Amino acid sequence: MDPLSTAYRSPLHRKLEALGTEFMEINGYVVPDVVPGSAARSLAPEQLALCDLSGLPRVGVKGANAVDWLTKKGFSMPANSNSALRQSDGVLLARLAPNEFLLLGEESSSYPSIENLVQQDEFLRKTADQGKPFLVPRQHSQIWFRLTGCNSVDMLAKLCAIDFRDSNFKMLQVAQTSVARLNAIILREDLGSSNAFHILADRASAEYLWDCILDAGEEYAIQVVGLKLLAELKQG
Secondary structure, three states, rough: OOHHOEEEEOOOHHHHHHHHOEEEEEOOEEEEOOOOOOEEEOOOOOEEEEEEEEOOOOEEEEEOOHOOOOOOOOOOOOOOEEEEEEEEOOOOEEEOOOOOEEEEOOOOOOOHHHHHHHHHHHHHOOOOHHHHOOEHHHHHEEEEEEEEEEOOHHHHHHOOOOOOOOOOOOEEEEEEEEEEEEEEEEOEEEOOOEEEEEEEEEEHHHHHHHHHHHHHHHHHEEEOOOOOHHHHHHHO
């Protein structure tokens, strides 16, 4: 499909088009499904790979009483800040601060819990002064990448001062840090036997960060992939 045929697309769609990417639509957003190349048929756990998830659904929740409000909506809360928890519908809920949360919807075409929050945006803005939290529009303000592969920890060491080795950075742990001198959120969530990380940063720096990651991963033969291969890797 043509990325320009949808209402929303990643700021990287031209770079992905140049690779011959096959796109699909999820909830009005264009996302990369298949990227031709040497890793197009399969993706081994050791293969360093990068996928653009910027078109997938996500939203932030912030403000007083956010914990109680989300709990009443049926969400399970991570116990501590800078940690995450998978919800029953597949949404990944990251706790960035005591009353700040990030909800990520990956691989599915529909996440009712995220959709319901977005639909309540106007209500929340009107009641913000009554102790209600408010939504943070991360769908349009941030890019979202997925980095996988056994060498991802070594590659990230080139761009970030955090030690992401297993002994120091655990599954579903979150780091709010600097990547290639950009403010970023990194969340570890392995895929099968492969190390894997979610990376979110400001949308205006999409091409810069994308190129930095590809450059840092060149010595590990990094590949650009689509959602199809990520799903296969997750299934093992």
